[in-house]
Amino acid sequence: MRNGILCLICFAIMCCSCSNKRQNKTLETEGQPVRVLFMGDSVTDGNWGGGGAKPSRMRNQKDQNHIFGHGFMFLCAAHYMAYEPGKYQFVNHGVSGYTLEDLSKWWGEDCIDVQPDVVSILIGINDIEKYIRAGNTSVSGFDYETWEKTYRKLIDRALDSHPERRVILCTPFAIHNGTIRDLMVNRLGDVVKKIAKDYGFPCLDYQKMFDKAIASHKGINEKLYIWDGIHPTAGGHQLMADLWMETFNDIMGNTNSIINKR
Numbered sequence: 001m002r003n004g005i006l007c008l009i010c011f012a013i014m015c016c017s018c019s020n021k022r023q024n025k026t027l028e029t030e031g032q033p034v035r036v037l038f039m040g041d042s043v044t045d046g047n048w049g050g051g052g053a054k055p056s057r058m059r060n061q062k063d064q065n066h067i068f069g070h071g072f073m074f075l076c077a078a079h080y081m082a083y084e085p086g087k088y089q090f091v092n093h094g095v096s097g098y099t100l101e102d103l104s105k106w107w108g109e110d111c112i113d114v115q116p117d118v119v120s121i122l123i124g125i126n127d128i129e130k131y132i133r134a135g136n137t138s139v140s141g142f143d144y145e146t147w148e149k150t151y152r153k154l155i156d157r158a159l160d161s162h163p164e165r166r167v168i169l170c171t172p173f174a175i176h177n178g179t180i181r182d183l184m185v186n187r188l189g190d191v192v193k194k195i196a197k198d199y200g201f202p203c204l205d206y207q208k209m210f211d212k213a214i215a216s217h218k219g220i221n222e223k224l225y226i227w228d229g230i231h232p233t234a235g236g237h238q239l240m241a242d243l244w245m246e247t248f249n250d251i252m253g254n255t256n257s258i259i260n261k262r
Contacts, residue, residue: 029117033086033087033088033089034087034088034089034117034118034252035088035089035090035091035114035115035116035117035118036077036088036089036090036091036116036117036118036120036248037091037093037111037114037116037118037119037120038073038076038090038091038092038093038094038120038122039093039094039103039110039111039119039120039121039122039123040094040095040098040103040120040121040122040123040170041094041095041096041097041098041099041122041123041125041126042094042095042096042097042098042126042231043071043072043094043122043125043230043231043232043240044069044071044072044073044092044094044122045069045071045092045094045095045096046068046069046070046071046072046073046074046092046094047066047069047070047096048066048067048068048069048073048074048092048094049061049063049066049067049069049092050063050066051069051096053095053096053097054095055095055106055110056093056095056106056109056110057109067092068090068092069092069094071094071232071237071240072232072237072238072240072241072244073090073092073094073120073241074092075237075238075241076090076241076244076245076248077090077092079241079245080245084254091114091116093110093111093114094122097126098123098126099123099126099127099130100123100124100127100147100150100151101127101150103121103123103154104150104153104154107154107157108157111154111157111158112157112158112161115161115162116162116165117162117164117165117166118165118166118167118168118248118251118252119158119165119166119167119168120167120168120170120244121154121167121168121169121170122170122172122206123151123172124171124172124185124188124189124192125172125173125174125185125230127142127147127188128142128172128174128181128184128185128188129181129230131184132180132181132184136180137180138180139180139183139184139187142184142187144187144188144191147188147191148191148194148195151191151192151195152195155167155195155199166251166252167199167201168201168202168203168204168244168247168248168251169192169193169195169196169201169202169203169204170192170203170204170206170244171188171189171192171193171203171204171205171206171207171208172185172188172189172192172206172207173185173189173206173207173209173210173226173230174207174226174229174230175210175222175223175226175229175230176211177229185207186207189205189207193205202247202250202251204240204243204244204247206240206243209239209240209243210225210226210236210239213225213239225239
């Protein structure tokens, strides 16, 4: 019995170690720029390529004035394109209104076919809003198990086609308003953090970040960070970008980046 337990512990340590090694190993891009893909909903979308909640294939992908939208993704891309030109190639495939199911439907075209070296995923708030708008009032009525399985399948598909691919997961977030949404945001956030831990991926806890930012400025109007309860203001997007870039620098080994010297 004791030997069996020891074997299980060793196996768990090995799995964790392998996951971390995959994320820490230097990316081999054969001299090409590291391609970084952002996947998500309206927070990532930022009205890129003409917006309108249109799928990526119907967006204008040649107009450099609007290729990244106007959110945290734009801020991240702008930073690296300015200070490390030619080292990275950024792609925004966020689509306003997307749920995890939508992300899954177009995962092959919007993610796998793009052949990214790094994938950043922020999804979940529209799943919650859709559930609530349908008249549901029970937190436990949402199918968290299926949601988690779908999320894991997307990650598995991404790694199957590129085992050394880096993945950054982000938790959904919202302004606390004392409703079912608060509890569901926390539940889905816990699911995302669990998935990240199991795969050895970094996870950006954006809910915790916004809660801390609001609490650190006593008496501040929370709408200065998230104006309508779920969408960040310019200041909110900046906080998101800062946290994202700190994490990106860590997994890429960018110790000399300007963002790390602020």
